Amino acid sequence: MRKIFIAMSLVLxxxxxxxxxxxxxxxxxxxxxxxxxxxxxxxxxVTIKAGQTLIFENVGANGHDIVLAEPDSLSDFGIDLESFTKGSTYEAAINKPGTYIYFCSIHGTKKGSGMAGTIVVE
Ligand SMILES: [Cu+2]
Known part of the structure; x- marks a missing residue:
């Protein structure tokens, strides 16, 4: 059995x-x-500065969405399945510093496993 260790860097x-x-x-x-x-x-x-723009591009064959694990942490972030079709883009800037976990409601979990990502805003 092979184990894969992922080293995570801590940004302070x-x-x-x-x-x-x-x-x-x-x-x-x-x-x-x-x-x-x-x-x-x-x-x-990704690590970005507050106010910097993120551009998500759906280059997959399937539909995906972008959902915050803690939806109350940002009022206006994320895109639903119907709007984020194949080939479309979603742009967002986050103005509040913090660490945000997001996920695809179909292929990931709010705990950050599967299709999920982390945005660190400095
Ligand atoms: Cu997905």
């Missing part, structure tokens, strides 16, 4: 709870692309 950053986030820094950076295939998001984890 300082962020005061009341610190005002300067969105202009992230907004000036180029968008980060996430490729959506059958059945994964690549790269599985």
């Amino acid at each position: 950053f300082a962020c005061g709870a009341d610190a005002k986030v300067d969105l202009s820094i992230g907004a000036a950076l180029p968008p980060v692309a996430i490729e959506v295939t059958d059945n994964e998001y690549t790269p599985r984890e």
Whole structure:
């Protein structure tokens, strides 16, 4: 039996709870692309600046969606199956620093297994 160990790097950053986030820094950076295939998001984890744009492109043959594991953490993120058809893109910027797990409701779980990904917003 073969075991695969995945090393995860821990990104530490300082962020005061009341610190005002300067969105202009992230907004000036180029968008980060996430490729959506059958059945994964690549790269599985991205680190972006607050205000920076993410572009998800569905290049798979099947339908997928993008659902936050904790939907209350962001008010306006994600796209449903009907809207995210093959060949379509979904763009979003996240203005609130934090770590967000998202998943496909068909091929992944809200615990981050299967078709799932992590967005770290600094
Ligand atoms: Cu899927």
